Amino acid sequence: MTEPIVEELVVIRGWGRISALGVASTPSATSPPPFTTHAASLPVAALPAAAEAALADLRRTVPAYRQLDRTVLLGLLAARQATAAAGWQANPTAPTTPLTVSIGSSRGATGLLEEFHADYLAEGTVPVAASPLTTLGNVASWVAFDAGSTNGAALSHSSTCSSAFQALGNAMAWLRAGMATRFLAGGTEAPLTDFTLAQMRAIGIYSPYAAAEWPCRPGAGKPSTFVLGEGAAVFALERVSRSSLHAEPLAKPVFVLESVGFGFEAIGSKTGLSPNGQHFQQAIRQALAQAQVTPAEVDAVVLHSPGTPAGDAAERAALHALFSPALPVLLSNKWLVGHTLGASAALSLDFALHVLATQQWPAAPFTTDLAARTEKPIRRILINAAGFGGNAASALVTML
Known part of the structure; x- marks a missing residue:
């Protein structure tokens, strides 16, 4: 089939990620399993030490970030990588291009919400910041803040495990409609809490294998080998014309969503x-x-x-x-x-x-x-x- 020529394209200018692999896409062939054992005695795909240190450094860069949930911070780290890879860092001498943010998360500020609830059960009170720091909109708004966006929307999406693609689909619709020209879109999740792990165990799907035994085995059949992980990935999307791409020197591959x-x-x-x-x-x-x-x-x-x-x-x-x-x-x-x-x-x-x-x-x-x-x-x-x-x-x- 001959593909039709589409003049307007949505290209991925840059992207970033953080996961149990750190900030790498895949491990080397000789790497040990990137899983650890949680305090709940279940295997999990948690951040390695270097990525954990990067998260701690980020928390210290801005005083307000010390109060943010881990889910938000993971999103900030991935978004920073994406904007850097796309060359979208703030330039005070350049014209401001509107930047819209669309981030998906199934659970949102999981850890912080559970902490606030535990404190409420123990003390009967919650801090003033409890509500604004645990709403789902809190995720995208902080990513937009960190990216220096002052003239674009900040949209959060939650549709369980397809949340990130809800965010990407929304971004594509806006870009194609001409409502935006640049988008940061992706997903972030930090669900490795005792309560969330207990929920997954209660469903009866959690892997029986130990962390060192490659416990998550898609396509392997029985038994069920679901393993919970944490991480984020964010993409810098831009609407461009095909002709403009051909006019640019293509020093690296161009990826089209x-x-x-x-x-x-x-x-x-x-x-x-x-x-x-x-x-x-x-x-x-x-x-x-x-x-x-x-x-x-x-x-x-x-x-x-x-x-x-x-x-x-x-x-x-x-x-x-x-x-x-x-x-x-x-x-x-x-x-x-x-x-x-x-x-x-x-x-x-x-x-x-x-x-x-x-x-x-x-x-x-x-x-x-x-x-x-x-x-x-x-x-x-x-x-x-x-x-x-x-x-x-x-x-x-x-x-x-």
């Missing part, structure tokens, strides 16, 4: 999904239709695949329904960073960009259907995300 599609299925159980992944099918079809490409033009899929047997199987059933007889290359980064809830889709997109740029990724050290390698060049990747309540989202990214 082609589409973000959404799906929903009304399931009675809010933790359930249909065996054939109807919400995935809807989201993928919408993403393909927006980008005006066929399934055959997708080279790889970064799966949502959290390591739960039912969820993994439903996503693959959806892919078989749309891509048969030959599936694209199947990839995942959750065995490296865990499931980061509202940040997971953003970190999956970050992983997709790494694959596009390097044509490489580490092979999973367990039996799975994830690809170890491919001889075919990868130029377009579909990224899936899904969450409680029957929602799903899919994004397409390509490299020019």
Whole structure:
């Protein structure tokens, strides 16, 4: 199929991330598992020491940051990397370009909210700052503040584990409509608290494997190997004309965010999904239709695949329904960073960009259907995300 020429493109000028891998996209092939054991005696994908130190340094840079939740600080770190990579740092002598911010998070200020609640149960009072520091809007507004945005909107999104793609989809809509020219969009989550881990354990999906045994195993079948992680990824998006890109000296690859599609299925159980992944099918079809490409033009899929047997199987059933007889290359980064809830889709997109740029990724050290390698060049990747309540989202990214 000959692709139509789209004059206006949404390009990813820069991006940043922080996760159990630190600020790297993937570990070296000889790295040990990036998992640790939480005080709750469960394996988790927590920040390594160097990333933890960077978070502590950030907290000290601005007095007001000392009171911020960990989720917000992770978002600030990733956003700073994205703006630096895009060359968007504030320049007092340059004209001000409006910058809009759109950040997704499933739980928001998880740790701080739990601390305030514990103090209330013990003391019967809460500080004045409790409400403004724990609203979901608190996440995007601080990212906008730190980025120096004074003339753009700050939007926060929460739709469980597809929250980051809700933020990316919103950003694309604004950019295409001409309501903005520059966007910081992504997701952030710091859910490694006793209470949140207890919630995941109560659902019955948590991995039985120890931290040193690669406990998160998407595509490996039974038992369920869900592992909670923390992290953030933020992308500097810009609407540009194709002609202007051709006029620039392209010293590095240009990544285009082609589409973000959404799906929903009304399931009675809010933790359930249909065996054939109807919400995935809807989201993928919408993403393909927006980008005006066929399934055959997708080279790889970064799966949502959290390591739960039912969820993994439903996503693959959806892919078989749309891509048969030959599936694209199947990839995942959750065995490296865990499931980061509202940040997971953003970190999956970050992983997709790494694959596009390097044509490489580490092979999973367990039996799975994830690809170890491919001889075919990868130029377009579909990224899936899904969450409680029957929602799903899919994004397409390509490299020019």
